[in-house]
Amino acid sequence: xxxxxxxxxxxxxxxxxxxxxxxxxxxxxxxxxxxxxxxxxxxxxxxxxxxxxxxxxxxxxxxxxxxxxxxxxxxxxxxxxxxxxxxxxxxxxxxxxxxxxxxxxxxxxxxxxxxxxxxxxxxxxxxxxxxxxxxxxxxxxxxxxxxxxxxxxxxxxxxxxxxxxxxxxxxxxxxxxxxxxxxxxxxxxxxxxxxxxxxxxx
Numbered sequence: 739x740x741x742x743x744x745x746x747x748x749x750x751x752x753x754x755x756x757x758x759x760x761x762x763x764x765x766x767x768x769x770x771x772x773x774x775x776x777x778x779x780x781x782x783x784x785x786x787x788x789x790x791x792x793x794x795x796x797x798x799x800x801x802x803x804x805x806x807x808x809x810x811x812x813x814x815x816x817x818x819x820x821x822x823x824x825x826x827x828x829x830x831x832x833x834x835x836x837x838x839x840x841x842x843x844x845x846x847x848x849x850x851x852x853x854x855x856x857x858x859x860x861x862x863x864x865x866x867x868x869x870x871x872x873x874x875x876x877x878x879x880x881x882x883x884x885x886x887x888x889x890x891x892x893x894x895x896x897x898x899x900x901x902x903x904x905x906x907x908x909x910x911x912x913x914x915x916x917x918x919x920x921x922x923x924x925x926x927x928x929x930x931x932x933x934x935x936x937x938x939x940x
Contacts, residue, residue: 739927740806744782747809749799753835756800759842762808762933764926767833768849769857770815773879776913777849778803778812781923788812798829800836808844808930811836817859837872844933845873845926852878852892852910855899868903873933875907875925876900882912 748757768774775788787803801812813833816826837843846867850856856864867874884892889910896908907925911918 743806747802747804751799762844765811765846767813769817780913845929878910881910882914
């Protein structure tokens with residue numbers, strides 16, 4: 739699976755602006771400031787393909803990045819308190835419109851900061867994905883911010899916090915030291931392979 743040939747393709751601010759879905763899509767979802775852009779940049783070995791915003795909640799578009807075998811889709815980060823109610827509603831309708839548009843979604847990478855208990859918004863998103871039977875995994879970012887003992891304690895707590903999502907893979911990850919990167923890449927590759935196999939069988 740080639741992650742190095744990548745280019746920014748399109749930014750959609752409304753459902754009507756969504757580009758055609760003509761290849762498998764890997765979707766990145768998470769709370770504002772959870773390390774989503776850092777994960778995307780680490781996957782493709784670019785420093786600034788996905789912009790790391792100094793102001794959480796600033797990204798208001800769905801950003802599409804084209805690779806050789808699939809497309810990466812970066813959803814705007816949710817849950818930032820200073821965003822207006824109207825902006826939150828626009829974000830919700832945009833994301834819901836994308837997810838319900840019958841696109842070629844091979845995998846959704848739901849991102850959670852390992853240091854903190856999932857927020858209500860995290861649980862809302864996880865419940866939505868789980869109830870829809872969407873193909874998703876959970877990547878636990880900022881692993882490097884915890885010392886070994888604290889990390890091991892948080893892993894145990896996370897297992898309890900997310901026990902309702904039986905069978906969903908958890909991948910601890912650090913954008914700083916790259917730990918977990920190979921696991922994320924391998925998982926993406928497997929889901930894209932499964933997605934393509936399903937198309938071949940139809």
